[in-house]
């Protein structure tokens with residue numbers, strides 16, 4: 574049995590979404606403008622205050638019935654569910670909902686030293702994967718922004734349908750994730766608020782990472798959207814692996830001087846770099862022709878994937894990404910000697926080509942890694958010495974001198 578979650582608000586009120594006359598009449602009876610009723614319907618928002626009373630009154634239903642029909646569970650309903658769990662579970666068993674079908678395994682299209690690439694639907698592939706087998710999952714699903722993908726998937730679903738689909742693949746990801754394994758979801762903040770709420774009941778929240786990238790033009794009446802959200806969860810209390818990279822301190826690109834004061838504690842700063850925070854400013858959008866592996870705007874930066882793989886996996890661990898795209902995760906996993914499983918529902922030639930020419934990505938990755946895990950990069954170090962700025966070495970020597978004088 575499949576639930577189609579569309580127009581739940583109007584459905585709860587027994588109103589056809591296309592029946593303009595009925596909607597107009599309902600608006601008149603309740604005194605609520607049509608635009609506001611449509612807003613409740615479009616975004617599946619529960620009305621509140623006077624609207625709620627008037628709507629329930631006019632439709633002849635109780636508040637609880639409206640909540641349930643719209644699929645929203647508040648604390649009162651939750652307590653009732655808990656109290657009546659026996660009866661409710663019996664009803665659920667009888668209705669036989671959500672029995673997973675067992676689809677055929679999607680075709681394997683590429684085998685590499687470390688990984689396996691499949692072509693097909695990730696839901697089907699995950700159905701064939703064992704419980705608790707993956708160390709790290711990174712997922713960058715379509716954002717439901719009505720984009721045209723080479724796979725021609727429908728990227729313009731109703732919000733409820735999109736979220737329902739996300740919860741389907743998340744359930745499977747959670748099942749195949751090892752205890753102590755990590756899950757990262759890359760999405761717009763709007764969608765990740767819902768996915769976080771879902772995951773908070775199933776995994777342990779680690780971080781909401783904001784990645785500073787501008788992705789649209791400014792929108793009238795809104796703040797300028799300038800970050801993607803990367804949510805990070807682990808299965809069980811603690812992740813098995815956690816070694817975040819450290820970053821160089823901020824330096825003026827012109828005079829190579831300090832951009833921040835760091836509280837005047839130069840001598841306490843770790844020469845291996847600054848602690849990674851949950852706001853990432855240094856992830857570039859992929860624009861460079863040499864590093865852009867396919868047309869369209871969905872390819873992620875190698876730097877982003879490298880940071881995640883480094884933080885939450887070790888060599889030999891198994892990495893899974895259900896949404897292949899241009900294969901960024903698979904390329905980085907291959908270079909970093911992680912085992913990996915990948916799948917893409919659309920064309921896979923781009924991914925295969927990328928894996929066959931892994932040298933390009935390896936070269937770029939080596940460049941990226943040279944510039945982290947140090948307080949000042951080698952390139953800037955020389956320039957700072959020339960201009961008489963402090964360096965970790967000069968601070969250390971000064972400290973030793975000071976201690977000698979203090980004696």
Ligand SMILES: C[S@@+](CC[C@H](N)C(=O)[O-])C[C@H]1O[C@@H](n2cnc3c(N)ncnc32)[C@H](O)[C@@H]1O
Nearest residue numbers: 694695713724871872873896898899900901918
């Ligand atoms: C946002 S892109 C991923 C981009 C990727 N992270 C990269 O760096 O290239 C999402 C991809 O998921 C694919 N996709 C959508 N639904 C899928 C499904 N059910 N199974 C597998 N792939 C799917 C789309 O065709 C698209 O290429």
